[in-house]
Amino acid sequence: AQKVTQAQTEISVVEKEDVTLDCVYETRDTTYYLFWYKQPPSGELVFLIRRNSFDEQNEISGRYSWNFQKSTSSFNFTITASQVVDSAVYFCALSYYNAGGTSYGKLTFGQGTILTVHP
Amino acid sequence: EPEVTQTPSHQVTQMGQEVILRCVPISNHLYFYWYRQILGQKVEFLVSFYNNEISEKSEIFDDQFSVERPDGSNFTLKIRSTKLEDSAMYFCASSGISSYNEQFFGPGTRLTVL
Numbered sequence: 490a491q492k493v494t495q496a497q498t499e500i501s502v503v504e505k506e507d508v509t510l511d512c513v514y515e516t517r518d519t520t521y522y523l524f525w526y527k528q529p530p531s532g533e534l535v536f537l538i539r540r541n542s543f544d545e546q547n548e549i550s551g552r553y554s555w556n557f558q559k560s561t562s563s564f565n566f567t568i569t570a571s572q573v574v575d576s577a578v579y580f581c582a583l584s585y586y587n588a589g590g591t592s593y594g595k596l597t598f599g600q601g602t603i604l605t606v607h608p
Numbered sequence: 609e610p611e612v613t614q615t616p617s618h619q620v621t622q623m624g625q626e627v628i629l630r631c632v633p634i635s636n637h638l639y640f641y642w643y644r645q646i647l648g649q650k651v652e653f654l655v656s657f658y659n660n661e662i663s664e665k666s667e668i669f670d671d672q673f674s675v676e677r678p679d680g681s682n683f684t685l686k687i688r689s690t691k692l693e694d695s696a697m698y699f700c701a702s703s704g705i706s707s708y709n710e711q712f713f714g715p716g717t718r719l720t721v722l
Contacts, residue, residue, distance in 0.1 A: 524710065534651070534699060534713035580651060593656040593663035594639055594703055596711060600650045 491516045493583050495599035502571050503607050510566045510602045512581030518542075520586045523557065523564045524596065528578040540564065571606045578603050610634045612714035614700050620720045621690055629685045629717045631700030640683045641701040641711060642675065644668070651699065657683065690721045 492515040502508045514523065525537040538548065540557050548555045552569045568575055582596040613632045621627050633640050642654040655665040657675055674686045683702075687694055697718050701711040 533715045539710045598651040
C-alpha cells in the first residue's frame, strides 16, 4: 500500500521568508513517481513537479526547489522569498509503476499543507 | 494552452437523485481519472479509465458510480442515487501517453447533496 504524509497541517510565514513543506512517503514499489500540486483559494489543482524514483537530483525552478531523498523517503518542497500569491494548499502525491502494466497512474495524495503568506 | 474542462461548476441535488458530472479532457491524452475532495480533506482517487474501460478503481467507487466516454471528447461520472456523503468537489484529470505522466486537473465540480 502507498501512503503520503504531510505532517505540517498549516504554516504561516511573512512575505520574503523561506518556507519548506515536508513530504514523507511509503511504498513497496521500486519504481514510483512523486508529485507536488498547488491548490490556490480558487480551488483548482495546479501541477508543479514530477520526479521519478531513479532521479534524486534536486531541482530548482525560480523560487521553488525540491529535495528528493530516497534514504529518508522524503520529497520536500522549499519556496524561497515567499510571496502572498504563494498562499495555497500544497499537496504531495505518489504514483507507482510496474512492468506488468497494471499501474494506471492512480495518485495517492497527502493531507495537504495550508500555507499562508502574510504581507 | 490546452486544459481540462468540467461542467457544471456547481451541482445541487436531492438525496437519491442521479447526477452526471461532465469532463472534457485534453484532446490527445489517453488516461482519464476522477478524484474527489470532501471539504477540507485530501484528494482521493476514485477511478482511472484507459482504452475505453476502467483500469483501476478505489473502494469508494462502488456500484452507485459509473464512468463513460460516450464520444471522442467527453468523459462522464454518474452517481446513480446520491447520498449526503457524496457531497464533495469532484475533479477530472487526464494524462498523456504514459500513465505516469503528470495529470492535469480540471477546475472541479462542487456537488452538494441535500
